[in-house]
Amino acid sequence: MFLERFVYSILCFVFAMYVARKVLKTKSNWLIGLLGFQTIGLVVESLTFFNGIYPDVKMRIYIFLINILIPSALIFLDYKKIDASELFLEEIGDYYMHKGKYQKAIAKYLKATEKKKNSNKLFVKLGTAYNAIGERRTAFDKFAKAVELDRNDYKSYYEIGIIFNELGKKNDAQIVLDNALRIKPDYTPASELLAVVLCSQNKYDEAINVYKNAIKYDPDNYQLYYSLGIVRTELRDFDEASSCYKKVIELKPDFCEAYFSLGQINLLRGELKLAEENFKKSALDPELASKSYYQLAKTYILDGDEIKAVNYVQYAIEIDPGYRYKAESEPLFKNIKDYLTGVHMVSEAQMKLEQEIDEKVKEKYQKDYDNIKINKDVKEDDVEFNFMDKYKD
Secondary structure, three states: OHHHHHHHHHHHHHHHHHHHHHHHHHOOHHHHHHHHHHHHHHHHHHHHHHOOOOOOHHHHHHHHHHHHHHHHHHHHHHHOOOOHHHHHHHHHHHHHHHOOOHHHHHHHHHHHHHHOOOOHHHHHHHHHHHHHOOOHHHHHHHHHHHHHHOOOOHHHHHHHHHHHHHOOOHHHHHHHHHHHHHHOOOOHHHHHHHHHHHHHOOOHHHHHHHHHHHHHHOOOOHHHHHHHHHHHHHOOOHHHHHHHHHHHHHHOOOOHHHHHHHHHHHHHHOOHHHHHHHHHHHOOOOOOHHHHHHHHHHHHHHOOOHHHHHHHHHHHHHHOOHHHHHHHOOHHHHHHHHHHHOOOOOOHHHHHHHHOOOHHHHHHHHOOHHHOOOOOOOOHHHOOOOHHHHHOO
16 A cells, blocks of 8 residues: 555656646646646645545545646647647637637637647637627638638638628639538538529529539438429429428428418419418418418408408418508408408507507508509419528628
8 A cells, every 4th residue: 555655646746747847848827827736736645645644535536636637638648749738728719619708719719829820620610709709801711711721621611601692792602612512512501502692693593403412412401492492483483392392391291481382382373272271381380370371361362251361361460460551452352451441350459559560561562552453363473472582682
């Protein structure tokens, strides 16, 4: 037992000398602190050793961590030629990033880059942190440096593509996203963004090819099928669009946007029963409820059921009062207009709420009100295709 404690004490002393040597060489503040804690451990270990007693459990754990474990880790990192202080700063920066303290994270990452100037990983983290605080230009510079250090860094190409797209530089975004996919063809986020960039330039055929290629690598990604359906719908290729939306529903039965999109196509084609079924399913999503009810009202008007049409317009208005003015200006709703403006439809509470609606909402739908004509035939104008909103700047 005496020999074991003697060897243990000598080992603690040797490791302390190793840290002291590193302090003299690097002048690192955290190593100075570590050496101070090691000194405390050595003093306790020496006093208890010469008195023939053991320190308590907590102190033994302290001595083991400070005087044995951490120095051993330092020796291992030195053997692997890894800068411990740089690693420590990076870990602290990662902690601040996780907590959302981006400025503090940036400060740690910058200090780390002073020690390791050619670290692709550090510049990626810096770019991400600057992006998080909205400093796009600086973020761009950091991601560009990351690419310079590693030409196969497809994620940095992707991040640069995001920044170019936000700045409206579509051609530049397309180039860097093509680079990302050249390096990693199955990187779905780059495919999705590239397709959006292409659609924003009306290059729909190219966007379709991008989605098709992405689906080859990720065949169970329902979002890819839905996005492809959007583009197909914009091109009025309703058969292919319907197939895409049905595939989405097959992969994710609770994806209400697909039901709504499919319902719009059904409505345009006069498939009123199918439209009714799909709009009722899309209405289960609170964010789609108001416009689903409004489309259901159109469906029932075209099917000759004005009572149900009034009820569903009422549901839409209760969720979004702006639909009242919209309905008043719709040719399809001419026969039920009296119900939209009279006491049959609007409760006292609803009338008070109406008075609080921004006048701009009313003006938006009132300007075309004087030229309303009834038309029982469904037209594309009767179906609100808002599919391409995601591609607008």
